[in-house]
Amino acid sequence: MALRIIATGGTFDKHYDEIAGKLGFGASHLPEVIKRSRITIANTLEELPLLDSLEMQDIDRRRVLVSCSHAEEKAIVIIHGTDTMRETAAVLGVANLDKVIVITGAMIPYEIANSDALFNLGFACGVAQVLPSGVYVAMNGKIFNWDKVQKNRGAGVFESLS
Amino acid sequence: MALRIIATGGTFDKHYDEIAGKLGFGASHLPEVIKRSRITIANTLEELPLLDSLEMQDIDRRRVLVSCSHAEEKAIVIIHGTDTMRETAAVLGVANLDKVIVITGAMIPYEIANSDALFNLGFACGVAQVLPSGVYVAMNGKIFNWDKVQKNRGAGVFESLS
Amino acid sequence: MALRIIATGGTFDKHYDEIAGKLGFGASHLPEVIKRSRITIANTLEELPLLDSLEMQDIDRRRVLVSCSHAEEKAIVIIHGTDTMRETAAVLGVANLDKVIVITGAMIPYEIANSDALFNLGFACGVAQVLPSGVYVAMNGKIFNWDKVQKNRGAGVFESLS
Amino acid sequence: MALRIIATGGTFDKHYDEIAGKLGFGASHLPEVIKRSRITIANTLEELPLLDSLEMQDIDRRRVLVSCSHAEEKAIVIIHGTDTMRETAAVLGVANLDKVIVITGAMIPYEIANSDALFNLGFACGVAQVLPSGVYVAMNGKIFNWDKVQKNRGAGVFESLS
Numbered sequence: 177m178a179l180r181i182i183a184t185g186g187t188f189d190k191h192y193d194e195i196a197g198k199l200g201f202g203a204s205h206l207p208e209v210i211k212r213s214r215i216t217i218a219n220t221l222e223e224l225p226l227l228d229s230l231e232m233q234d235i236d237r238r239r240v241l242v243s244c245s246h247a248e249e250k251a252i253v254i255i256h257g258t259d260t261m262r263e264t265a266a267v268l269g270v271a272n273l274d275k276v277i278v279i280t281g282a283m284i285p286y287e288i289a290n291s292d293a294l295f296n297l298g299f300a301c302g303v304a305q306v307l308p309s310g311v312y313v314a315m316n317g318k319i320f321n322w323d324k325v326q327k328n329r330g331a332g333v334f335e336s337l338s
Numbered sequence: 339m340a341l342r343i344i345a346t347g348g349t350f351d352k353h354y355d356e357i358a359g360k361l362g363f364g365a366s367h368l369p370e371v372i373k374r375s376r377i378t379i380a381n382t383l384e385e386l387p388l389l390d391s392l393e394m395q396d397i398d399r400r401r402v403l404v405s406c407s408h409a410e411e412k413a414i415v416i417i418h419g420t421d422t423m424r425e426t427a428a429v430l431g432v433a434n435l436d437k438v439i440v441i442t443g444a445m446i447p448y449e450i451a452n453s454d455a456l457f458n459l460g461f462a463c464g465v466a467q468v469l470p471s472g473v474y475v476a477m478n479g480k481i482f483n484w485d486k487v488q489k490n491r492g493a494g495v496f497e498s499l500s
Numbered sequence: 501m502a503l504r505i506i507a508t509g510g511t512f513d514k515h516y517d518e519i520a521g522k523l524g525f526g527a528s529h530l531p532e533v534i535k536r537s538r539i540t541i542a543n544t545l546e547e548l549p550l551l552d553s554l555e556m557q558d559i560d561r562r563r564v565l566v567s568c569s570h571a572e573e574k575a576i577v578i579i580h581g582t583d584t585m586r587e588t589a590a591v592l593g594v595a596n597l598d599k600v601i602v603i604t605g606a607m608i609p610y611e612i613a614n615s616d617a618l619f620n621l622g623f624a625c626g627v628a629q630v631l632p633s634g635v636y637v638a639m640n641g642k643i644f645n646w647d648k649v650q651k652n653r654g655a656g657v658f659e660s661l662s
Numbered sequence: 663m664a665l666r667i668i669a670t671g672g673t674f675d676k677h678y679d680e681i682a683g684k685l686g687f688g689a690s691h692l693p694e695v696i697k698r699s700r701i702t703i704a705n706t707l708e709e710l711p712l713l714d715s716l717e718m719q720d721i722d723r724r725r726v727l728v729s730c731s732h733a734e735e736k737a738i739v740i741i742h743g744t745d746t747m748r749e750t751a752a753v754l755g756v757a758n759l760d761k762v763i764v765i766t767g768a769m770i771p772y773e774i775a776n777s778d779a780l781f782n783l784g785f786a787c788g789v790a791q792v793l794p795s796g797v798y799v800a801m802n803g804k805i806f807n808w809d810k811v812q813k814n815r816g817a818g819v820f821e822s823l824s
Contacts, residue, residue, distance in 0.1 A: 179479075187521065192523075192608055192609065192612045194607040194608050194656050195653070195654070195655075195656045197511065197583075198523075199516075199522075199523060212452050212453075212454060212457070213454055213457040213479060214445060214454050214457075214477075214478050214479070214494075214495065215478055215479030215480075216478040216479065216480060216495050216496075217478070217479045217480050219479075259521075283376060283518040284516055284518050285516065287612055287613040287614075288516045288611055288612050288613070289611040289612070290374050290611075291374075292374060292375055292376050294456040294457045294460065295374070295375040295456045295457070295459060295460035295463075296460060297457060297460065298456065298457035298458060298459065298460030298461035298462075298464070298479075299460035299461060299463060299464035300460075300464070301457075301461060301464075301479050302460070302461035302462070302463075302464035302465040302468075302476065302479075302481070303464040303465060303467070303468055305465070305481060306464075306465055306468040306469055306481070307468055314464065315376075316376050316377055316378040316379070317341070317375060317376070317377030317378065317379045317381075317460075317463050317464075318377075318378060318379050319464070319467060319468070329519070330519070332376075332518050332519045333376065333378050334378075349683065354770055354771065354774045356769040356770050356818050357815070357816070357818045359673065359745075360685075361678075361684075361685060421683075445680040446678055446680050447678065449774055449775040449776075450678045450773055450774050450775070451773040451774070452773075491681070492681070494680050494681045503803070536776050536777075536778060536781070537778055537781040537803060538769060538778050538781075538801075538802050538803070538818075538819065539802055539803030539804075540802040540803065540804060540819050540820075541802070541803045541804050543803075607700060614698050615698075616698060616699055616700050618780040618781045618784065619698070619699040619780045619781070619783060619784035619787075620784060621781060621784065622780065622781035622782060622783065622784030622785035622786075622788070622803075623784035623785060623787060623788035624784075624788070625781075625785060625788075625803050626784070626785035626786070626787075626788035626789040626792075626800065626803075626805070627788040627789060627791070627792055629789070629805060630788075630789055630792040630793055630805070631792055638788065639700075640700050640701055640702040640703070641665075641699060641700070641701030641702065641703045641705075641784075641787050641788075642701075642702060642703050643788070643791060643792070656700075657700065657702050658702075
């Protein structure tokens with residue numbers, strides 16, 4: 177079993193720029209986070225351009241698809257913004273790759289108090305090793321099929337679409 | 339799907355007592371940790387006496403077994419000290435319950451910098467929903483069968499026993 | 501010796517709103533921060549409207565002045581945004597109150613990793629007990645007179661104005 | 663104005679050793695803490711052997727005294743364990759150096775949640791720049807003369823000795 181972790185940005189990876197006084201993107205937190213997690217399973221981190229998922233274009237989603245289809249690993253975890261997680265999941269879902277792709281992210285950036293980022297990464301790294309091939313969104317301690325999920329923005333939680 | 343989380347102490351839940359100047363046990367961190375994780379899946383937290391796993395006796399392991407066998411939930415996550423995780427796993431394993439029981443813990447207490455606790459909890463809460471019935475140890479981003487695992491104390495990691 | 505701490509917002513007290521996905525203001529962190537600091541000196545926390553200091557108007561600065569002049573305590577620490585710290589310091593400085601007023605803040609919000617907030621609060625609470633009456637800005641481990649300080653925005657540090 | 667910071671260990675600088683499962687001493691946190699504090703005042707960090715202050719011997723206190731008397735800086739902050747802070751303060755106090763020496767520490771290690779370490783360091787770095795020559799203990803947001811202080815171990819706070 178080996179794991180590929182693909183960083184695409186999103187709330188999980190936002191960083192406070194003290195000169196600009198804003199949250200944006202700097203170096204990914206993932207190398208530190210993975211080290212902290214003490215994972216001994218073989219893993220590769222691939223960093224794509226870090227983006228707010230509201231600013232992701234078709235070309236960005238295709239880049240994620242290309243990374244997934246070229247990956248040597250069967251199990252893939254994607255760190256992604258929550259707002260368009262579903263759209264990227266759909267691009268990957270219709271491609272019907274023979275892989276287990278689990279998309280996760282965070283409601284609070286990793287570097288901010290009370291963040292869910294580390295829990296979500298652990299959750300995703302776990303289920304990616306056990307689920308059958310397919311594309312999933314993993315948030316709020318739940319696993320959703322890529323075509324049965326929506327973000328309830330008012331409540332800040334992911335829900336099943338029936 | 340519903341989840342039972344059973345707290346038994348261990349490094350995960352240790353707390354620094356500033357009067358004694360030592361790590362020990364106070365109130366469990368689990369209520370705060372679960373809230374932080376933003377889990378929307380139905381879950382129940384059961385707090386057993388919080389113990390250093392080196393001080394766990396047979397009676398303590400039987401108490402964990404009783405909790406598991408009485409649980410209404412099929413999926414159970416147990417927070418446990420790492421040093422005798424394997425012994426408790428064995429007590430649960432031979433009982434052969436029709437449940438998915440995932441035992442996890444932490445190398446660094448939740449309240450100390452660089453802790454793996456939140457990652458491990460997320461990992462365990464994920465795989466407990468997907469694995470077939472059985473008893474597992476989940477540490478270092480890996481899933482071990484209860485009778486095929488050992489802690490390498492010198493390296494501080496869990497390994498497969500073949 | 502007694503201390504008044506006046507919260508006016510600024511980077512120090514910003515809070516990440518996970519629904520909006522932005523930093524803004526919620527409840528002040530100061531009650532928690534003061535408790536954490538284990539201050540046994542008599543102290544009173546006064547919370548004014550929490551503002552980004554770039555949005556502070558004359559009326560907001562006058563409100564700070566009124567709080568200072570009405571304070572029973574001789575030693576006052578003000579938590580303030582860094583961008584217009586100097587302007588508020590000037591309003592207080594020309595008023596020439598017989599008080600020790602120390603204005604501080606943070607380059608990184610208290611709730612974000614690597615924040616200087618707690619250091620700066622400790623620094624300000626210390627010097628406010630020892631300095632002679634006057635109005636000071638305390639940032640970067642330095643004490644500046646209110647009319648001899650500027651923020652170097654490119655470098656993100658406070659400097660003496662000679 | 664320049665500042666010397668002398669690390670001697672104590673609760674402030676304790677580190678959790680995940681292999682031993684205990685708090686002890688590793689590399690000092692002070693380089694990271696000082697960087698985080700964004701101090702622009704000239705400062706030098708001197709690391710003495712890191713000790714639990716209950717294990718400090720006369721020779722260890724004399725080493726601190728030698729460091730203080732040889733220091734080029736007038737203002738000195740010493741990071742020290744709380745249990746024998748008073749004893750070291752006495753050794754420095756009777757030496758009657760023409761320096762401002764401020765001894766501080768923490769009730770909770772820097773790397774553990776809810777620590778007062780960063781507040782105390784900021785407090786000490788501030789008052790060391792303003793107080794007249796002498797030896798002081800700075801804890802709980804208070805400044806104590808070296809011969810008028812005791813730790814109330816039951817309450818975990820420092821008090822004036824009258």
